[in-house]
Amino acid sequence: MFSYIVRRLLVMVPTLLAISAIVFTIIQLPPGDYLSTMIAELQAQGETANLERIEFLRQQYGLDRTPVEQYFHWLFGLLHGDLGWSFEYNLPVAHVIGDRLVLSFLVAFTTVIFTYVVAFPIGIYSATHQYSWGDYGLTLLGFLGLATPSFLLALVMLYLANIWFGTSIGGLMDAEFIDKPMSGAKFLSVLEHLWIPVIVIGTSGTAAMIRRLRANLLDELQKQYVVTARAKGLPPHRALLKYPLRMSLNPFISDIGDLLPHLISGAAIVSVVMSLPTNGPMLLAALRSQDMYLAGSFLMIEAILIVVGVFLSDLALAALDPRIRLHGGATK
């Protein structure tokens, strides 16, 4: 087991290096650089930017170096924990990202909880009452959730919440609490705003999870050990929760690898529509304006989280499911 962990950790190094090269290349692919974005924006305002000044800025930002030089400069910084400089914000990247992390985590975490709390009972019900009215009804609801474009749902809910409850549109709290230390009133304001993004982002995930849980559970319920358990008189809820449900959980644990990056930039589009102060909209803006160190470092953090997440979920699976853990040494 120990050598397995070490091997997995060592493989991560070349993987991440490869990812960093790909990330940087893709960011550099579109024509132009951050300065051309800036010039276009100045122009739209009616300001003119003269070529000399632009050349000067290009040199100041280090954009006059070759892409290869820029890449190694960035990589070198990353290895030292320096994420680089954001042109757009004129601040270190770590500073820009850091501020939004807490709220990003809050939204993502609440959404995951919401998804589980809704999906598990419904999924279990649907599986145990297959082809009943309840199953069909809930399945229909789930498909509706999956099919509704989430940005549309977001706009409708924002509008209704404003009209009915007077909740301010967009954001995660009333404006007067921004940059204030946490307090009871601020917490309430966050709660008041949080439920809309949680429902909107959670709906599609919930629907997908209901379907998967239902399918897995149905497979398990038909196996002979369940029939045997029932025949031997195990109470129905025990015969359901103790074994078949546990078996059908494996896919969710291997999902953890996907969850981690979501904590950073999940649901970017919905967050943009709702103007959430999370990291998703910032990543999108950085990519659009070719704020390359911000975008690059963002993507690298995500890549690291995915790699680590997959590793962790593999470990968790092995720990939770003896079939996987013992597979190597099993001889029948």
Place this chain on the structure above:
Amino acid sequence: MNVAARLIAALAVAGALAAAPALAYQETPWLADDVAAGRFPPVEKRLPESPLVVAPKRDDWKPGTPGGEMRMLIGRAQDVRMMSVFGYSRLVAFDTDLRLRPDILASVDNEGDRVFTLHLRAGHRWSDGRPFTSDDFRYYWQDVANNKELSPGGPPKVLLVDGKPPEVSYPDPLTVRYAWHAPNPGFLPALAGPVPLVIFRPGHYLRNFHARYSEHEVLARTARAHNARNWAQFHNRLDNLTRNDNPDLPTLDPWIVRTRAPSERFVFERNPYFHRVDAQGRQLPYIDRVILNVADGKILAAKTGSGESDLQARGLSFANYTFLRQAGKRNSFDTVLWDTAKGAQIALYPNLNVSDPVWRALMRDVRFRRALSLAIDRREINQVVYFGLAVEGANTVLPGSPLYTPELRSAWHGFDLAGANRLLDEIGLTKRDARGVRLMPDGRPLEIVVETAGEDTEQVDVLELIHDSWMRAGVKLYSRPQQREIFRNRIFAGETKMSVWFGLENGLATPDFSPEELAPVNQQGLQWPKWGQYFETNGASGEAVDMAPARELMGLNEAWRTAAGEARRAEIWKRMLAIHADEVFTIGVVANVRQPVVISGRLRNVPHKGIWNWDPGSFFGIYHMDTFWFDEKPLPRTAAVPAR
């Protein structure tokens, strides 16, 4: 009247004010406690000896009471710089009649647009209470503009005449003199722009970061600690007076930024040393705090509709007008429509530098450009997209400009399909394919791809309507949205045949404004990017102008720069406008599509009729945002503009 004469007239007014009995200043309630505790000097010590007295002569303007907090929305954190545009504190500033008046300066003496003597207000202070003197001008000229490391390109172009810099002298702490060997009429307007040429810096603060005044070792270490390559980059980052990105930088604006980026909410507080008062002796601004909340551009209108902004125009478009009127009933705000000053809301730019030789020949044929213009049904577009509220016609100056004549807007810009067809036949484009689309000389169908920056659907809607009427002239139009940078780069490279963008930036030009938008001197001129690039790079890249009318425009632009006297400048302007009208270098569609302005029911002194423009105008700037104030009760809402 030229700028010089105007300033002299303004001086006379200023003199009359100074002669009036001294005002009894009233302490600002917001600062009263601090003054009592000795943290700030009293109001008469904070104001210059002769402050600027603001009393706009408008029927709907009333002196107000200080206090309150104004909320506004911005689409991106970087838009905090809008506060310096709105606040509009300049050395000299435009008034609502677009005449230049001294603002920060007490007065300006102008000798033939060549020698400018700037007189500061005695006792004027930076927002940190330190005196504002000619030394701050010296710091800019010697230590910033002429420092090789801070400004490798040398002083800004507008400060050079024939490539030569002015002689700058500082006779005493309150006097600065800029002297050129030849006239530089662009100098004063550049000081009054929305993002002005700032020819002073808070020297006492920036000195700490300048290699000439601080020890190299220490400075280099500080710069490195702040992730800057060298001291110059660090200094440049700190010294921007128009961007509000450094809360430590002393300023002369009405409000000072107090929030350090990054944030989603920026708080501005009143500048205790601001140099303007009202006629009652109350120091301006009236409003104590301005809060800018950042929200995504797409939900600005919705947020404004829910009453989350007290004064909003940015992020709102004409299409939001009905929604905002409706929402105003619920949330007690008024929505009025301001005029806009662009030469056209929508203009087509035939690319005279397009790479394809067949297309280039066509685009350069004036008959082709005229025919395309005649084949647009502007009345229909106005009715369908703009409720009939826009102005139809060419991309040229608006009726509010002294240079305007009706012919400029109507020439070659009526709807005349027969005329258009006749012109196209005349060129020799007589063969047509099965769809009725004309064939080009080399046999390709006449299909024009019009590229848009793809930011709003309005342009695409209009193009859809143009498509129908062009089709009747045998021209097929395709619209193609692009990402904004790609949009520009394709035009610059000559890949784009035709693009759609706004018209002239300043439709209200007077002869004193530079006519350079009308001449091929800038790469950003979408109809002649390569000629503009050629001029900008002094021939290093781009293409030389090889069309007689364009060359004449270029010559006229040069002539304007050194023209003496307003009459001569007006003459040049009129000639340039006439060439444009006749040559149809851009095809205007509609202009003056109005800008909705949302005003909280409690907010006073915001004019209900105004001009929403960047330069000149600085958006709310010329309407004195420092004199906006909050009343106790909301006013009744104005009537909506009826659709025609």
